[in-house]
Amino acid sequence: MTIDPHATAVWLSAASATIVVWTNETVREQHIESEVPPRHRSTGHAPTEHRPSGEGHQDEHMRSFFAAIARALPADDDLLLLGDGEVVGHFAQKVRADDAAQDRQRRVEVERCAPLTEGQLHARVRVFAGAPPKRGLS
Numbered sequence: 001m002t003i004d005p006h007a008t009a010v011w012l013s014a015a016s017a018t019i020v021v022w023t024n025e026t027v028r029e030q031h032i033e034s035e036v037p038p039r040h041r042s043t044g045h046a047p048t049e050h051r052p053s054g055e056g057h058q059d060e061h062m063r064s065f066f067a068a069i070a071r072a073l074p075a076d077d078d079l080l081l082l083g084d085g086e087v088v089g090h091f092a093q094k095v096r097a098d099d100a101a102q103d104r105q106r107r108v109e110v111e112r113c114a115p116l117t118e119g120q121l122h123a124r125v126r127v128f129a130g131a132p133p134k135r136g137l138s
Helices: 057-073 086-101 118-131
Strands: 006-012 016-023 025-032 079-083 106-111
Touching: 006 086, 006 118, 016 057, 016 118, 025 057, 025 118, 057 086, 079 086, 079 118, 086 106
Parallel strands: 006 079, 079 106
Antiparallel strands: 006 016, 016 025
């Protein structure tokens, strides 16, 4: 009997998400750009009709971004969510709520980390899936 480890890792920030689906030596990668406008520091002027705050729009963009990422995730894969800010924690809450609503059981782990190279991200998902580490030059 052969073991077919599989898992999905997502590195995300408010600007983008990189999804790596790993199944027994096969890697599929997808990149999703966010349309979330960056948060701006206060200019000292209150929002007005001519200068709106935009916070409501930012939240709506974030919900759309999270929905796009969630649609790209395999429903039966364990998930490793990686990121360097609060966004990864908020996305984990959404995934867990969606899983509970659909009576879906899977492992969802969150790790805060700096941005990873493609090779580092592939290695992290491979180890998370329980596959033996890749050795040698290739």
